[in-house]
Amino acid sequence: xxxxxxxxxxxxxxxxxxxxxxxxxxxxxxxxxxxxxxxxxxxxxxxxxxxxxxxxxxxxxxxxxxxxxxxxxxxxxxxxxxxxxxxxxxxxxxxxxxxxxxxxxxxxxxxxxxxxxxxxxxxxxxxxxxxxxxxxxxxxxxxxxxxxxxxxxxxxxxxxxxxxxxxxxxxxxxxxxxxxxxxxxxxxxxxxxxxxxxxxxxxxxxxxxxxxxxxxxxxx
Numbered sequence: 001x002x003x004x005x006x007x008x009x010x011x012x013x014x015x016x017x018x019x020x021x022x023x024x025x026x027x028x029x030x031x032x033x034x035x036x037x038x039x040x041x042x043x044x045x046x047x048x049x050x051x052x053x054x055x056x057x058x059x060x061x062x063x064x065x066x067x068x069x070x071x072x073x074x075x076x077x078x079x080x081x082x083x084x085x086x087x088x089x090x091x092x093x094x095x096x097x098x099x100x101x102x103x104x105x106x107x108x109x110x111x112x113x114x115x116x117x118x119x120x121x122x123x124x125x126x127x128x129x130x131x132x133x134x135x136x137x138x139x140x141x142x143x144x145x146x147x148x149x150x151x152x153x154x155x156x157x158x159x160x161x162x163x164x165x166x167x168x169x170x171x172x173x174x175x176x177x178x179x180x181x182x183x184x185x186x187x188x189x190x191x192x193x194x195x196x197x198x199x200x201x202x203x204x205x206x207x208x209x210x211x212x213x214x215x216x217x218x219x220x
Contacts, residue, residue, distance in 0.1 A: 004211050011208045015178060015201055018044075019185055022197040030191045038193040044200050045092060051203035052089035056082045058210040065220045066167060074167035078219070085206070092199075146171055146179040146205070153214055169213035175205055 025033045038044045059082035067075035090096075150171045153160045163170055178201075186198045213219055 008208050008212050011204050011211075012174075012178075015182070015204050018047075018197060018200055018204070019182060022189065022194070023185065026189045026191045026194065033194075034192040038191075038196040041093070044196045048196070048200045048203045049089045049092040051200070051207050052085050052092060055203065055206040055210055056085035056089060058207060059085060062167070062169075062210070062220045071167070074165070074219075078167045142202075143179075147176045150176045150214070164215055164218040167219045168215075169210050169219045170215045171205075171209045172212075172214055175209055178205060 021037070022033070025037050036042060059078055063075045063078035063082060066072075066078055149159075149163065149168075150173050153163060153170045160170075162168075182198060182201045186194050186201075210219075
């Protein structure tokens, strides 16, 4: 088994453990789940930030590889993907604000619902913009990517060709199944902050996909 496949297997184990732990802890001690397990700056949230950062690094390495192969357009797009995941990792922990203890600027104190330096909690007129404007659209895009693309890509055609041209790492069917199962399990939990676990699973899935996508020869 290659090193990449060993890493992928380890990621699958981590996803399974995260789901089992979430179900057990939510059932046995809902308070511990919300106040410790899935609380800010604890295991789940920090794990999400870490694996989003790992996903960013994997994409950055892929971008360098594509550039060296002369696929400059695909390399730039992959670098953009890497930047997006780097920003997501930073946003997850408010760019280290609570870790290093620095204060928010006045804009964030006035317009952020948690008074922290991040964009995803920005409020304008009592409306959380990212959730209102991008929440439904982002959810649909993620589901199409994780569930739709693995089914469509093997058939070839324009969508498959476009994915290869844009160096989009294509998930395998196992990623689609895991995403659907995780969605159902997390949705059935009746505890606060349960979707923090979902974000952790998403970050683990992304690392797995970026390491070994269906079209790895087109994305590295």
